Amino acid sequence: MMTGLFMHDDCLNHITPEGHAEQVARMTSVSAALEPVSGLDRREAPLCEEADILLCHPEGYLAKIRDGKPAQLDEDTWQSEGSYQAARRAVGGALAAVDAVLAGEMKNAFVACRPPGHHAETAKPMGFCLFGTAAIAAKHALERHGLSRVAVVDFDVHHGNGTQDLLWDEPRAFLATSQQFPLWPGTGAADVKGGHDNVLNVPLAPKTTGAEMREAYEAQVFPRLEAFAPELILISAGFDAHRADPLAQLEWETEDFMWLTERLCGVAETVCGGRVVSLLEGGYDLDALGESAAAHVRALQAA
């Protein structure tokens, strides 16, 4: 079986102001880096339905984004004419990837869409994010596919505060999130454990290297993940822990993302037949982003 890749040109129509880190060029960079990768099951990300967004967000919040005019939503989150459609592709791609992997049509999948999602809280856009894509995908797998346990592993350099918020009271979901700490948004301390001891926060000091990250994952994340024994592993794949990234100060290399992907796929092989769906989150150095995303996808293929 092949690795799936879900993308859509609508994700180019979420426009942020000149100089904004979460820019259209990120999509172009990822797309160019994945273009030469052969052997992928390439599919267009479909639009999600409103009911999908309502798995995690209240109607009033959905309406605010759906009917919103182009505007600055918070200090760093913007909505343009095409943002709602782009965000619906990101969510729709995630759900289609879950459907395809659970149906056995592909062994795993990467969803390369934007805007990202892991900072969006229940009724609050935040940190470039409008809808909590990873949490919605988890709820979709639980509610509609009848899975009993789904895990989300978030290795974006920023705390997955939105995913944590949306899955806080969901004992069937386990979230492991590593983040530079301290760093925006300021949350993600190790003593925050979710409503059902279902959240593992792994704070990493500035300048944490790839070797130190590997130790932390081996000691903390993989044992908890194996013990939880999820039936599906979702990845919030941000590539902004790369040493070249301008928004953070971790010192991971491209090979570290490859290693982490291989290990996560290894755990998935042990607990859930290798079922992994990975979702693009951050990554703001355009070259490092493309290179790391391609390394991530090649590791998914090799799993």
Ligand SMILES: [Zn+2]
């Ligand atoms: Zn990030």
